Amino acid sequence: DAKTTQPNSMESNEEEPVHLPCNHSTISGTDYIHWYRQLPSQGPEYVIHGLTSNVNNRMASLAIAEDRKSSTLILHRATLRDAAVYYCIMEYGNKLVFGAGTILRVKS
Amino acid sequence: NAGVMQNPRHLVRRRGQEARLRCSPMKGHSHVYWYRQLPEEGLKFMVYLQKENIIDESGMPKERFSAEFPKEGPSILRIQQVVRGDSAAYFCASSPQAPGEQYFGPGTRLTVT
Numbered sequence: 290d291a292k293t294t295q296p297n298s299m300e301s302n303e304e305e306p307v308h309l310p311c312n313h314s315t316i317s318g319t320d321y322i323h324w325y326r327q328l329p330s331q332g333p334e335y336v337i338h339g340l341t342s343n344v345n346n347r348m349a350s351l352a353i354a355e356d357r358k359s360s361t362l363i364l365h366r367a368t369l370r371d372a373a374v375y376y377c378i379m380e381y382g383n384k385l386v387f388g389a390g391t392i393l394r395v396k397s
Numbered sequence: 398n399a400g401v402m403q404n405p406r407h408l409v410r411r412r413g414q415e416a417r418l419r420c421s422p423m424k425g426h427s428h429v430y431w432y433r434q435l436p437e438e439g440l441k442f443m444v445y446l447q448k449e450n451i452i453d454e455s456g457m458p459k460e461r462f463s464a465e466f467p468k469e470g471p472s473i474l475r476i477q478q479v480v481r482g483d484s485a486a487y488f489c490a491s492s493p494q495a496p497g498e499q500y501f502g503p504g505t506r507l508t509v510t
Contacts, residue, residue, distance in 0.1 A: 321496060332401075332488050332501030333440065376439065383495040384430065384453060387439040 293377045298392040301367045309362040309391055311377030316357050321380040324351065324362045326373040327390070333376065336362065367395045399423070401491050401502035409508045416476040416483070418505045422491030429472045430490045430499060431464060440488060445495075446472060479509045 294312040301307040313322065323338040337344055337351045339360075344351040350363040364371055374390040402421040410416050422429050427448050432440040445453040446466040457464065461479075466472040476483055486506050490499040 323498075332490075332504050335498045335500065338498065380496045382453065383428075383445055384442040384456070385432075385440075385499060386442065387432075389439050 293379060293386075293388045295375075295377050295388060295391045297389070298394065300394045300396065301364075303368060303395055303397045304366050307364040307367045307371070307393065307395075309364075309375050309377075309393065310359065311361070312359045313377070313379060314358045316379060322351070322353060322357075322360050323378040323380055323385060324349070325376045325378060325385070325387075326371075327376065328373045333387075336375070338380070367393075369395050369397060371395055401489055401500050403487075403489050403502035403505050405505060406503060407506050407508070409510060410479050411510055412480055413478050416479050416507055416509075418474040418476075418487050418489075418507070420472040420474070420489030420491075420502060422472070422489075423493075423500055426491035426493050426500070428492045428495045429466050430492075431472075431474050432488045432490065434486045434488065434504075436485070443474075476507075479507075481509050483507060484509045 321338050321340050324336040325333040326336055327333045337346055337349050339351045352361045372395045374392050376387050376390040378385045404419050429446045431443040433443055434440045442456040444457050444464045449468050461477045463475045486504045488501050488504045490501045492499045
């Protein structure tokens with residue numbers, strides 16, 4: 290299974306952009322990069338996913354390095370409701386392989 | 398469109414009893430996944446099912462655990478003769494196709510006393 294490496298925690302100020310990095314140096318050519326987030330006592334919530342090109346949706350943007358060995362999730366304006374654990378995940382054979390994730394703290 | 402539903406939300410079982418966890422996928426979704434989250438850890442894949450078929454059970458413990466997704470009704474994760482180490486949050490997810498975005502339920506928190 291492709292492994293991902295993320296910082297344990299990050300902190301952001303409200304209304305400022307947040308860049309959450311992820312390394313996935315063992316990614317294969319067909320592995321999609323997914324991001325999910327999990328609020329306390331809730332199930333994970335889909336954020337965004339991509340294969341090679343940068344992706345945008347209403348929640349976030351995903352910037353994928355040209356060699357695909359790393360990616361960055363961008364929250365354009367963090368709010369207190371964005372405080373959660375963010376997981377960078379490889380989709381491997383139809384299953385999601387979760388790592389430890391990054392705890393994002395948002396300060397008002 | 399209702400989301401993924403799981404019941405019960407909380408389940409307490411004594412050691413040696415059976416635990417039965419239910420998952421109703423989103424309407425139109427034929428792919429179901431079960432994950433387990435131990436306290437202070439990330440989610441671990443257990444099993445992937447389509448209607449009446451187990452596609453990938455590589456994450457399921459070899460003994461005491463089984464899963465099914467019958468033609469009619471919810472998907473069931475069954476744990477026989479529960480032990481304290483089975484205490485965890487069990488999440489179900491569904492998707493309309495695979496691979497793709499998975500929609501997670503709120504989870505069932507199993508406590509074994």
